[in-house]
Amino acid sequence: MxxxxxxxxxxxxxxxxxxxxxxxxxxxxxxxxxxxxxxxxxxxxxxxxxxxxxxxxxxxSKDSLFSKVLDDAYRDIRQNEAALELDHLPAPEAVMALVEFSWDYYLKHPEFIRLLNAENQQKGRHVKSSAETNDINRTHLDRMREILKRGATDGTLRDDIDPVQLNISIAALGFFYLINQHTLSTVYQRDLMSPDELAERLRVMKDTIRCWVVRQH
CATH class of the missing domain: 1.10.10.60 (Homeodomain-like)
Structure with missing residues (x-):
């Protein structure tokens, strides 16, 4: 059998x-x-x-893994940014929407600014060696350039704004505040992460950028 x-x-x-x-x-x-x-x-x-x-x-390797983590971090913020519907907004409002988006993203993803801080301590060597970084971030700059061009054409925005400087300024106004929240809160004896303080910071950020880029008539 x-x-x-x-x-x-x-x-x-x-x-x-x-x-x-x-x-x-x-x-x-x-x-x-x-x-x-x-x-x-x-x-x-x-x-x-x-x-x-x-x-x-x-x-x-550890280096390759960190590079991939950075690429994915940049990809996530750019994909979320690309989902914003800005074409129907007047140019000044579109810029304000990008300011608010950046701030909200930093608050929801604190790991993003910590990863960038870690990479800056490495003098940006992983970003420099990445074949994807430029492609991932290219649309970010193109979108700001298009908004500025639209605003310059209809007279609502100044025509001498560098989109690179504008993107850096928007990032810096939020990045510095959050990466230094503990020391700043101690120095100024205020809880800078309270809801009221965070709302006030966003207002200041938007006013700062608006005063710079909006054409004064």
């Missing part, structure tokens, strides 16, 4: 895409909390529930 072969229990197949996502999510948390120098690959692997060899298999 021939014995039928028993069905062997099938091992679950590794989902490479899901594993990469888990590693990237864990890496974003670790780099945001500890910076690049302080981050440990062992802790990233533990957070992701994988072994360190698998992490190196997918990303090659």
């Amino acid at each position: 021939t014995q039928e072969p028993q069905n062997e229990e099938k091992k679950p197949r590794r989902n490479a895409a899901a594993t990469r996502r888990k590693i990237l999510s864990a890496a974003k948390e670790e780099f945001a909390q500890a910076g690049f120098e302080g981050a440990r690959v062992d802790r990233i692997a533990d957070r992701a529930g994988v072994n360190k060899n698998m992490l190196y298999h997918y990303f090659g």
